[in-house]
Amino acid sequence: MISHIMKFCISLLLALIALMPFTAGAQSPRTLTSAEIFAGIQRLKVLGSVLYVAAHPDDENTRLLACLARERHLRTGYLSLTRGDGGQNLIGDEQGIELGLIRTQELLAARRIDGAEQFFTRAFDFGFSKSTDEALRTWGREKILGDVVWVIRKFQPDVIVTRFPEDSRAGHGHHSASGVLAREAFTAAADPTRFPEHFALGVKPWQAKRILWNTFNFGGNNTTSPDQFRIDVGGYLPLLGRSLGEISAESRSQHKSQGFGVPSSRGASLEYFVHLLGDRASKDLMDDVDTRWSRIAGTQSIESRIDDILRGFSLSNPSASAAGLASLYKDIAALPASLWRDAKLKEIPELIAAAAGLYLEATSNQPIVAQDDSLTVSMQVNNRSGIRARWISSRIDGRDTAIGQALAVNRNLTVMHTLHVPGDRPLSQPYWLAKEMERGSFSVADPSMIGMPENPPAYTTRFLIEVEGVPVEFYRAVMHKFTDPVKAERFQPLHIVPPVVVNAAPGVMVFRSGQTGSRSLQITAAANTRVNSAAAVFAWGAGDRRQSLGDTAFRFGRGEVRTRSLSVTPPAAGSKSMLMPSVEYKHHGNAQTNALALSEIEYDHIPVIRYFYPDRTTALSVQVSTTGRKIGYVRGAGDKVPEAITELGYEVTFIGEEDMQPAVLRQFDAIVTGVRAYNVHPWLDTRHSVLMDYVAQGGNLVVQYNTNSFAGPAKARIGPMPFNISRGRVTDEFSAVNILDATDPLLNFPNRITPADFDGWVQERGIYFAETPSGGYKTVLGMRDPGESSDMTGSLIHATHGKGRFIYTGLVFFRQLPAGVPGAYRLFANLISNPNAKVNDRK
Ligand SMILES: [Zn+2]
Numbered sequence: 001m002i003s004h005i006m007k008f009c010i011s012l013l014l015a016l017i018a019l020m021p022f023t024a025g026a027q028s029p030r031t032l033t034s035a036e037i038f039a040g041i042q043r044l045k046v047l048g049s050v051l052y053v054a055a056h057p058d059d060e061n062t063r064l065l066a067c068l069a070r071e072r073h074l075r076t077g078y079l080s081l082t083r084g085d086g087g088q089n090l091i092g093d094e095q096g097i098e099l100g101l102i103r104t105q106e107l108l109a110a111r112r113i114d115g116a117e118q119f120f121t122r123a124f125d126f127g128f129s130k131s132t133d134e135a136l137r138t139w140g141r142e143k144i145l146g147d148v149v150w151v152i153r154k155f156q157p158d159v160i161v162t163r164f165p166e167d168s169r170a171g172h173g174h175h176s177a178s179g180v181l182a183r184e185a186f187t188a189a190a191d192p193t194r195f196p197e198h199f200a201l202g203v204k205p206w207q208a209k210r211i212l213w214n215t216f217n218f219g220g221n222n223t224t225s226p227d228q229f230r231i232d233v234g235g236y237l238p239l240l241g242r243s244l245g246e247i248s249a250e251s252r253s254q255h256k257s258q259g260f261g262v263p264s265s266r267g268a269s270l271e272y273f274v275h276l277l278g279d280r281a282s283k284d285l286m287d288d289v290d291t292r293w294s295r296i297a298g299t300q301s302i303e304s305r306i307d308d309i310l311r312g313f314s315l316s317n318p319s320a321s322a323a324g325l326a327s328l329y330k331d332i333a334a335l336p337a338s339l340w341r342d343a344k345l346k347e348i349p350e351l352i353a354a355a356a357g358l359y360l361e362a363t364s365n366q367p368i369v370a371q372d373d374s375l376t377v378s379m380q381v382n383n384r385s386g387i388r389a390r391w392i393s394s395r396i397d398g399r400d401t402a403i404g405q406a407l408a409v410n411r412n413l414t415v416m417h418t419l420h421v422p423g424d425r426p427l428s429q430p431y432w433l434a435k436e437m438e439r440g441s442f443s444v445a446d447p448s449m450i451g452m453p454e455n456p457p458a459y460t461t462r463f464l465i466e467v468e469g470v471p472v473e474f475y476r477a478v479m480h481k482f483t484d485p486v487k488a489e490r491f492q493p494l495h496i497v498p499p500v501v502v503n504a505a506p507g508v509m510v511f512r513s514g515q516t517g518s519r520s521l522q523i524t525a526a527a528n529t530r531v532n533s534a535a536a537v538f539a540w541g542a543g544d545r546r547q548s549l550g551d552t553a554f555r556f557g558r559g560e561v562r563t564r565s566l567s568v569t570p571p572a573a574g575s576k577s578m579l580m581p582s583v584e585y586k587h588h589g590n591a592q593t594n595a596l597a598l599s600e601i602e603y604d605h606i607p608v609i610r611y612f613y614p615d616r617t618t619a620l621s622v623q624v625s626t627t628g629r630k631i632g633y634v635r636g637a638g639d640k641v642p643e644a645i646t647e648l649g650y651e652v653t654f655i656g657e658e659d660m661q662p663a664v665l666r667q668f669d670a671i672v673t674g675v676r677a678y679n680v681h682p683w684l685d686t687r688h689s690v691l692m693d694y695v696a697q698g699g700n701l702v703v704q705y706n707t708n709s710f711a712g713p714a715k716a717r718i719g720p721m722p723f724n725i726s727r728g729r730v731t732d733e734f735s736a737v738n739i740l741d742a743t744d745p746l747l748n749f750p751n752r753i754t755p756a757d758f759d760g761w762v763q764e765r766g767i768y769f770a771e772t773p774s775g776g777y778k779t780v781l782g783m784r785d786p787g788e789s790s791d792m793t794g795s796l797i798h799a800t801h802g803k804g805r806f807i808y809t810g811l812v813f814f815r816q817l818p819a820g821v822p823g824a825y826r827l828f829a830n831l832i833s834n835p836n837a838k839v840n841d842r843k
Pocket of ligand 1 (some may be wrong): 055058059172175
């Protein structure tokens with residue numbers, strides 16, 4: 001009975017799990033109404049596919065994706081070359097790979113709404129790039145081209161659509177590079193001599209019918225024209241009760257970390273296309289592509305069988321279609337293996353389950369499970385409509401258990417499995433982070449994983465259920481199920497973790513040159529399971545820098561945390577050292593050393609994210625002086641600058657709207673606003689005069705970058721005199737910095753700044769520079785990206801106002817300070833050091 005059941009390839013399974021059983025919030029199982037089931041059956045008739053290619057999360061045209069996937073039922077994919085690691089974060093302080101993890105999940109959340117699938121290459125979003133060449137060079141052109149080719153060969157799109165042209169109209173070097181790579185990959189994917197290493201992994205050369213550019217009219221750039229062919233993507237879908245403009249708005253609004261909430265729209269909406277390569281289309285993207293079962297030989301009866309199911313479909317009793325769907329499943333399973341057979345075999349069981357009200361879940365009551373620990377999984381089935389069904393067997397972790405029970409109407413049938421998680425079972429580390437990355441791209445050990453949006457679930461269960469006489473395989477990921485008193489019942493992914501994780505604080509330790517005393521590093525070990533080691537060693541570093549501390553009572557329960565302090569002596573003057581924390585202990589008698597920290601990222605609109613990293617503390621010896629003691633900090637969109645100010649020896653007080661009164665502000669030697677504070681706090685505009693009075697009375701106000709979209713000159717007043725915030729930026733972190741006036745006080749007090757202070761910067765120099773400052777502002781630095789003809793001078797401006805000073809800076813201190821860049825500490829110390837205060841002599 002089981003033997004003729006088809007074996008699915010794991011990657012196909014993953015797409016299924018991503019698509020079907022969970023709703024947009026991702027935290028509860030998805031259910032389908034009769035109308036949605038009907039739409040799903042209509043989709044079984046369509047065998048055509050489109051792959052959309054661009055560079056970032058948010059580049060994709062969700063209206064077109066929704067039209068292709070939800071209205072036309074085409075298999076639709078979005079290949080984003082990067083995960084959006086390099087952008088700015090509107091909802092928290094995550095940067096870099098953490099931001100990429102959030103945006104990966106935001107894309108998956110968007111796809112659950114618009115119905116498309118999601119893919120990525122290994123390209124790292126290293127921040128804004130002005131040129132195609134820089135993007136391709138930094139990523140590694142062949143590496144990323146190979147990834148695009150690989151995704152095409154796996155997905156086998158009939159049509160490829162690019163978002164961006166290959167020239168500067170794309171607006172970003174990553175964008176134009178995505179256009180170049182998509183066009184090259186269209187040809188290379190079909191060429192058996194290109195990337196032949198793919199063929200060992202089960203793919204073949206693939207020739208798509210055509211590649212087109214989806215032209216656009218945004219950002220002041222209109223690349224559409226009346227002679228381009230167009231399609232209307234503004235249709236209304238009665239089965240879903242929504243217009244495509246409503247679906248796409250909900251999809252796009254998942255990009256919450258970028259603040260992309262958009263309004264719904266209704267009415268006709270045209271998308272325009274320019275032909276690039278392949279057979280020219282004249283009316284429609286899919287011209288001359290067979291998108292029906294007739295594209296597969298020997299399937300003549302399949303389409304009419306689906307039509308029969310549609311004709312007989314009962315709105316009030318969809319379970320009457322379960323037998324027809326089960327029989328269709330059996331016949332499609334008997335076809336020779338092919339992409340389309342396998343794709344439809346994934347869709348049908350979910351339609352059977354939905355039609356029959358067959359509820360299936362596999363859950364654990366724990367969110368994480370440690371290696372070398374046990375896990376209890378509850379598998380539950382309920383045949384709510386009372387179709388003829390029998391639970392044949394369950395499978396988890398490769399082991400089948402015979403069940404052999406008829407499923408009576410509306411009865412919960414639960415089977416518990418307890419399994420052992422071996423000590424060498426891989427951690428739930430996002431696969432692209434498991435190996436050390438290169439500067440512009442991730443490293444992935446298993447090439448078959450490339451392209452996947454995320455890891456497969458830690459455990460997937462298979463329910464083999466006989467439906468109306470046909471054995472059907474249903475798959476469910478094991479989820480952590482719990483009830484939150486406020487958010488109600490939730491389902492979250494289950495992750496495999498090490499028995500003990502370790503981290504250290506602070507992240508950066510600043511020693512002033514000449515400082516002799518040691519400081520303490522806090523090493524914290526947290527147990528993810530019960531650990532019964534007689535002793536443990538907390539340590540940091542290696543060789544003769546190693547410091548360690550024995551702990552004789554290292555017995556603690558799941559979730560318990562222990563912190564030990566180790567001393568750190570100052571590194572040599574002007575140098576930097578990395579402190580790497582670790583904990584050695586015994587688990588079940590086996591010696592273990594762990595040096596990984598666990599990071600959890602939780603937001604309501606996406607599933608919980610966990611990843612592991614070796615925690616590092618940067619100990620820095622810097623020649624730096626400061627003045628003043630107390631800094632008021634207005635938190636912005638999220639940054640780790642306050643920790644750095646504390647390391648400079650200041651006391652930081654967070655201040656909000658209610659603190660905007662002279663008596664409160666007067667106590668601060670400087671007030672610093674966090675990144676994009678004026679974008680996220682409209683009240684800063686209404687408190688402008690209080691802040692200016694603070695400056696006029698001898699205060700020092702330092703405003704870090706804001707974007708011009710909300711804080712334009714007409715919107716928020718920021719300084720004592722007007723200035724504009726531009727989109728000017730310098731993205732090359734190695735670009736020369738020219739000092740415009742060596743006597744400028746910002747470069748001389750209390751620290752003398754030289755070009756050497758701009759060595760070792762990371763990712764970029766600065767963003768959202770000031771422009772056209774009115775008289776009274778002084779510019780300090782000039783810089784430009786390679787290939788530009790003149791310096792931009794708005795990265796750092798200041799003005800005297802009354803007895804005090806106002807500063808605006810687009811320099812990316814929020815990146816440099818947490819990265820432990822010494823020159824950034826010295827310059828930032830100058831910005832926040834009130835010239836009216838005495839120099840601190842504290843060492
Ligand atoms: Zn983009």
